[in-house]
Amino acid sequence: MVGIVGYGAYVPAFRIKASTIADQWGDDIVAIERGLLMKEKTVPGKDEDTITISVAAAKNAVKRAGIDPQKIGAVYIGSESHPYAVKPSGTVLVDALGIGPNVHVADFEFACKAGSEAMFVAYSHVKSGNMDYAMGIGSDTSQGAPGDALEYSASAGGAAFIFGKDNVIAEVLHTYSYTSDTADFWRREYQHYPRHGGRFTGEPAYFKHILGCGKTLLEKSKMKASDFAYAVFHMPNGKFPLKAGEILGFKKEQMEQGWLVNIMGNTYSGSSPTGLTAILDVIKPGEKVFMVSFGSGAGSDGFIFKATPRITQVQNKAPKTRDMLNGKKIYLDYGKYAAFRRKIKFLE
Amino acid sequence: MAISPRYTREIPHRYRLEAQQFECGAVTLPNRYICPDNCCKKSKKITLKGKGKILTYTIIYIASDQYTRATPFAVAVIETEEGARLTAQVVDCNFDDLKIGAKVELIFRKIMEEGASGIINYGYKAILV
Numbered sequence: 063m064v065g066i067v068g069y070g071a072y073v074p075a076f077r078i079k080a081s082t083i084a085d086q087w088g089d090d091i092v093a094i095e096r097g098l099l100m101k102e103k104t105v106p107g108k109d110e111d112t113i114t115i116s117v118a119a120a121k122n123a124v125k126r127a128g129i130d131p132q133k134i135g136a137v138y139i140g141s142e143s144h145p146y147a148v149k150p151s152g153t154v155l156v157d158a159l160g161i162g163p164n165v166h167v168a169d170f171e172f173a174c175k176a177g178s179e180a181m182f183v184a185y186s187h188v189k190s191g192n193m194d195y196a197m198g199i200g201s202d203t204s205q206g207a208p209g210d211a212l213e214y215s216a217s218a219g220g221a222a223f224i225f226g227k228d229n230v231i232a233e234v235l236h237t238y239s240y241t242s243d244t245a246d247f248w249r250r251e252y253q254h255y256p257r258h259g260g261r262f263t264g265e266p267a268y269f270k271h272i273l274g275c276g277k278t279l280l281e282k283s284k285m286k287a288s289d290f291a292y293a294v295f296h297m298p299n300g301k302f303p304l305k306a307g308e309i310l311g312f313k314k315e316q317m318e319q320g321w322l323v324n325i326m327g328n329t330y331s332g333s334s335p336t337g338l339t340a341i342l343d344v345i346k347p348g349e350k351v352f353m354v355s356f357g358s359g360a361g362s363d364g365f366i367f368k369a370t371p372r373i374t375q376v377q378n379k380a381p382k383t384r385d386m387l388n389g390k391k392i393y394l395d396y397g398k399y400a401a402f403r404r405k406i407k408f409l410e
Numbered sequence: 411m412a413i414s415p416r417y418t419r420e421i422p423h424r425y426r427l428e429a430q431q432f433e434c435g436a437v438t439l440p441n442r443y444i445c446p447d448n449c450c451k452k453s454k455k456i457t458l459k460g461k462g463k464i465l466t467y468t469i470i471y472i473a474s475d476q477y478t479r480a481t482p483f484a485v486a487v488i489e490t491e492e493g494a495r496l497t498a499q500v501v502d503c504n505f506d507d508l509k510i511g512a513k514v515e516l517i518f519r520k521i522m523e524e525g526a527s528g529i530i531n532y533g534y535k536a537i538l539v
């Protein structure tokens with residue numbers, strides 16, 4: 063059996079409310095909350111970035127797996143906000159966790175899908191017998207331009223998953239990926255903020271790939287929506303994942319636990335992976351999870367997981383995702399938020 | 411400023427809290443040649459668990475150049491469960507919640523950036539638990 067042997071998440075303590083952003087730009091908060099279903103989002107501290115978030119999530123994953131970090135044969139971090147343009151995030155992480163130097167490390171990038179991509183490759187290594195354990199991480203500290211609709215959603219957080227053969231807590235039953243060249247969202251080199259195709263980000267991008275991946279995954283697995291206890295989809299806002307899930311036949315009750323976006327925002331590469339951790343926090347042995355990520359550009363990775371009896375032994379070994387989201391919160395006003403995110407220019 | 415060789419050399423203690431335990435029992439981080447009581451030189455490597463308490467603290471409002479953007483921030487002298495005493499920033503907190511004796515946990519954070527083009531230094535800071 064190959065699957066997840068340890069998982070962990072991390073979200074920063076800082077928050078900004080959607081109403082604070084709406085006040086700043088004179089937007090209609092009622093329309094925003096109804097349209098995007100967003101109440102607040104996480105903001106990284108001044109000393110947090112994709113590397114520190116990945117380290118925090120990975121430490122939680124190691125705690126749950128209960129393995130010697132030296133046994134991890136590969137570490138992949140997926141992000142669109144790696145702190146360096148040249149110098150890997152993963153090398154810092156392996157030294158911080160005491161993994162390696164006998165380890166294969168790479169940083170992945172695929173807009174919001176980089177995390178599930180890292181999971182996919184880590185899983186494949188173990189399945190092929192290449193190594194005993196491999197870790198895939200999705201984490202981001204994403205930015206939206208001031209006044210852009212993305213400002214309501216772009217947030218910070220991440221999740222890490224260690225795949226292995228022994229002591230599996232969630233078996234991988236099926237995977238499927240669906241990809242095509244789609245110019246819905248991009249950021250050119252040296253540009254601080256991304257650009258997007260407005261309404262083009264919906265039907266031809268998000269829904270085409272999520273549904274394309276989700277439908278084939280259901281066919282391939284010969285399962286139907288009602289076979290799953292939980293489903294989680296990439297969460298660019300509150301509405302899209304609920305609508306995509308509904309089209310695939312899932313009910314709101316199956317999606318609620320992993321639907322973190324209203325209080326977390328869109329953690330990009332960490333979005334559906336963090337949602338998956340919230341599900342693993344409460345799942346019971348034998349229950350199944352349907353997960354489909356989405357990354358602009360564009361593509362979707364789909365996974366079907368089945369919890370094993372061991373899951374109940376690890377759920378309490380590290381902080382739970384919803385506890386972190388509902389725990390310590392420090393709210394920022396727009397001025398502090400702009401300074402935190404370097405949206406204002408400082409004397410260098 | 412921590413140039414690349416020093417940055418690399420300090421990874422074991424800054425990233426992984428690898429400390430020394432001297433023959434007399436004294437535990438130190440970062441590493442040193444002789445124990446704090448000047449009684450012995452032999453030591454073995456131990457890894458701190460990252461849990462401790464605040465011995466004393468202050469709030470920095472005016473900092474050296476690399477830290478100007480971080481002000482105001484809290485700095486504490488922390489004693490770990492193993493007995494090592496170290497200085498670290500205490501982050502993600504309201505300053506009103508800082509107290510002598512408060513329990514803290516060491517976490518992995520960005521310490522400073524060497525300008526817009528230099529390396530980024532990572533290491534330990536503390537949060538209240």
Ligand SMILES: [Zn+2]
Nearest residue numbers: 434445449450
């Ligand atoms: Zn001594």
